[in-house]
Amino acid sequence: MRKIYILCLFSFLFQPILLAQINIATGDSIFENFNSMGTSPTATLPANWRIDKQNSVFTTGDFASALQNTQYSSGNNMGNIPNNGIFNFGAGPAGSATDRAIGFLSTSNATKSGNVYVQVKNNGTVNIHQMDVHYNVEKYRNGSNNKDYRIQLHFSYDGINWTDAGAAFETKFIKNGNNTGFNPAPGITKPATGTLSVNIPAGNLFYLCWNYSILGSGGTNNGQALGIDDVKINKIKSNTTTLAWHYRSINTGFWKNKNNWETSETGLSNWVAASVMPSDSALTITVKNGHTITVDSSATGSDVNIELGAVMNNQGSKLEIRGNLRVNGTVNGSQGDRLVFRGNGNQKISGNGTLSLSILTINKNQGSVTLERPVIVDNLLELKGKIFTSAINLLTLGPNSTVITDNSFQSYIDGPLSKIGGTNFTYPVGKDGIINPISISDLTESSEFRAEYFPDDAHSLYSSTQREASLDTINRCEYWMLDRITGTASARVTLGYSDECGPVDPTFLAISKWDGTEWTNQGNGTYTGDTISGTVTSLNLISQFSPFAMASVGSSSMPVSLLEFTAVEKNKQIELKWITASEVNNDYFIIEKSSDGLNFEFSEQVKGAGNSFSEKTYNSIDKTPFNPYTYYRLTQVDYDGSRESFPIIVVKTSAEKNLSGRAYYGREGIVVKINSAEPATIDVLDMAGNKAFKTTISGSGEEQTVTVPSTYFHPGLYLIYVTNGIEGFIEKVLVNK
Known part of the structure; x- marks a missing residue:
């Protein structure tokens, strides 16, 4: 971690007992390196810093609901650990390193993404329009997940609705293929630097959020551990000229006629005639009670508010909204009119008025659109992004409506979707x-x-x-x-x-x-x-x-398709191994053992893969086998409690070997070569568990050959179970006649 020795100049900014927020003004700089947190796993973050974890990827939360403490600590040699979530990282030994950072390690359920937040206040007398931001992203552990990881900066004016800060503030780490840690930690440090264009009125709050997430779809287990450190905001600037950030209507007329609008920098007072029509540079655009504004061509806005008693007419036009839409009045649509949501942050549609839409377009690379009111689309839903709905705030598509999506994993309706009509x-x-x-x-x-x-x-x-x-x-x-x-x-x-x-x-x-x-x-x-x-x-x-x-x-198929189940003596212990080709609703395995092959006792329970279509290998060690023989029974248990047991195998704990052999597919059929001192049974089963052939051989102590004619088989994979009552083995043979 690179040190920036200016903390003493600004330490007053981070004393929680003195200030209700971190104050900034034109020309100020602020800095935080998290060293004051100490080494505790549940360390308290500096004042006005918050942190949370989310159970969905690419998900930001809200500052007010976030936590003020970490959950775990780590540093050198992080590697495979049982914990996931929010970490207090140390540059060195976790319990003693004085150089700290905060961040996350993802898992498959509770921590799919995470966020670090800070709240600041413009305590100056002029609006802030630009700030330079620098921070370091530090890597404390590799991840064997097959996707890259990243930390992306967002900003907000309310701590709830976030805007992506852009590519300059996205820090990516490519996939690794292992879960190894670093000594010394962190192993990799990547600086991020850029300039944010913002609009923070004097006296207002402002928020930053660093979002940690996987890049892409799929599981989030075996993730990379990433942290944030050395955050510095400086050269905060204000434009010398007054900019109008709030618009409201003063007449009935067209959107693009500046004479129908007035503007205010604060939105509270000092309203003046607008010099230009409203656009996405405005903070809010409000159509007032009693006014009707008509959009007759393409227009762009940020937060758009239609007051009770106000009307907005879309006449075959395209209105692109970069913020939120609240309709307490009336929005009249016409055939072909298009309402587009394109902001990088989270957006919402709310209000209790009348909203008529011909075409709704969601065109978002980041964030989502949340419905806080029912919405009906008459003709077309164009979906590139995510829409959150609910039973109350429902999205309904009319009889003539169709849907076009970009078929990506980020484009879907999260919640109920209604469709009226009689077509597919x-x-x-x-x-x-x-x-x-x-x-x-x-x-x-x-x-x-x-x-x-x-x-x-x-x-x-x-x-x-x-x-x-x-x-x-x-x-x-x-x-x-x-x-x-x-x-x-x-x-x-x-x-x-x-x-x-x-x-x-x-x-x-x-x-x-x-x-x-x-x-x-x-x-x-x-x-x-x-x-x-x-x-x-x-x-x-x-x-x-x-x-x-x-x-x-x-x-x-069987709930579990077993390819192999073996038991081998090693150093007076028995090493058990089984391999599955596939598993369906498989909760866990039970291993039982017996000294006589009749009366079994519990040995171990091993968690199954649930659902899998690739080979899975399981291992278990029995440290106390019976003498001279130990019989093992493997049982698979479904989620619903139903179970299936596989053929029993036996192993002798002495060095003497009573059974050996191999099997393969030859020109005449399946060939089994066996050397057994005792009579042995050969069972040939297909992958559905059906017995295709069975025979026995005498025990001679010399190698014997059994050929099972190919007329017994269809092409496919077969399992050969061989046992002599003392020992046993399983072979798999592919028949490809």
């Missing part, structure tokens, strides 16, 4: 950085349907154990709510799937619907895609609507 429609719904649409087709009449996506386990609400006999499992990774609000239409339902929610063979997937008491099978009429991702459509028209989820049918 795909709902671009998602949540928490995950998008997974639901579609309706072949509607029998015009009706209103409402859809919402949940990337959660529905089991606590709709038990996955209550299902029709034809359904093997209910996907516990995600579900959808699809409700018919008006009308009586029946429709086919299409759901999306991906291997992120577990192994998939689309031929064995089906749509399932909760009917109030159990999950019912709605069939698989058609599917698109492959084992990675795709869609499945219900077989028949559905007339009753409720929660929907993907399900598996036909016993296409």
Whole structure:
């Protein structure tokens, strides 16, 4: 960490018992290096600094609700640690280093992003329009996550709605492939420097926020640990000329006619005739009670407020809003008019008035749009960004409306979305950085349907154990709510799937619907895609609507497809190893052991992968095996409590080897070579657990060869289980005839 030895000049700015906020004015500089926090894991941040963690990526919070303490401390050799969240970092040993920083380490659930905030106040007599900002971003641990990480600066005038400070204030760290720490720490320091164009009236508060997040979609586990240090704001400047930052209407007329507006620098007093029409450089634009403003061509605004009794007419025009829209009066739309939200920060639509929209365009690279009122779109929703909705503040698309999205992981409706009409429609719904649409087709009449996506386990609400006999499992990774609000239409339902929610063979997937008491099978009429991702459509028209989820049918595979389960003696201990090819709703494994192969006792419980479509390797060590033989039984347990046990294996704790062998696919079939002192049994199973062949051999103590003819097999992967009652082994063989 590079030291900036000017703290003594400004230390009065950071005494929490003296000031209610950090004060700045034209010409001031402020500096913070966090060293005053000390080394405690739960250190108190300097006055007017706050910190929080979020359970969604790219998410900023609000200053007032944030925390004033860290949760953990770390420094040299951070590496793999059990903690994640908010850290007090030290440049050296965590418990003694005097050079500190604050930051985050992400996880797959509780900490998907984090924020460091500071509140300052312009205590001068003139507005501040520019400030130079410098800080260091420090890296305390690599991350094996396959995505890059970054810290991005944002700013705000209320501590709630944030604006991206731009590329100059984005600090990126590329992916690493490991979770190693550094000695000495931090391992990498990247400075960030730039100039912010701001508008802080005299006496007003201002906020900065450093957002820590993964770059891209996917899981956030095994993240990089990043911190903020040596924050310096200096050369704060004010324009010498008075700028008008607030507009309000004084007449009825056109938006682009400056004579219909007056301006004020504070928005409270000293209103004067406007010299130019309003644009996005204004802080607020208000249409006053009794006035009608018409937008007849492209116009741009920041925060736009339509007062009760005021009217704004869009006449086939494009109004681009960089801030918030509040409508307590009336906004009249016409065919082809376009309302665009394009700010980099979070934006919102609110108010209790009448809002008529022909085209709603969300064009955002950062932030989101939140509905704080119902919104109806008549013709087109263009979606490049995220919209937050709720059952009360609902987004509804009219009978003639369509949706165009950029198909990115950041463009979706987070919350319920309603569609009126009788045509096929795909709902671009998602949540928490995950998008997974639901579609309706072949509607029998015009009706209103409402859809919402949940990337959660529905089991606590709709038990996955209550299902029709034809359904093997209910996907516990995600579900959808699809409700018919008006009308009586029946429709086919299409759901999306991906291997992120577990192994998939689309031929064995089906749509399932909760009917109030159990999950019912709605069939698989058609599917698109492959084992990675795709869609499945219900077989028949559905007339009753409720929660929907993907399900598996036909016993296409065991909940866990086991490739290998072995036990090897080493240093008087038994090393157990098992490998799975895939797992579906697998909660955990149980290992049991026995001295006789009949009476088993609990040995260990090992957490499963849940849902996986790639090979997973598990290991366990038994430090107290029985003598001379120990039998091991591996059992897999689903989330719903159902379980499956695999063939028992046995190991002898002496050095004597009673069974050895190997298997491979040859010209005549599967060839098994065995050397066993005892009679042995050979079982050949396919990946669905069906027994394709079984035979026994006598125990001779010499190598014997067993050939299983190829007529017993279809192409695919087979498991060969060999045991002589004392020892055993499993081999996998690929048949590709």
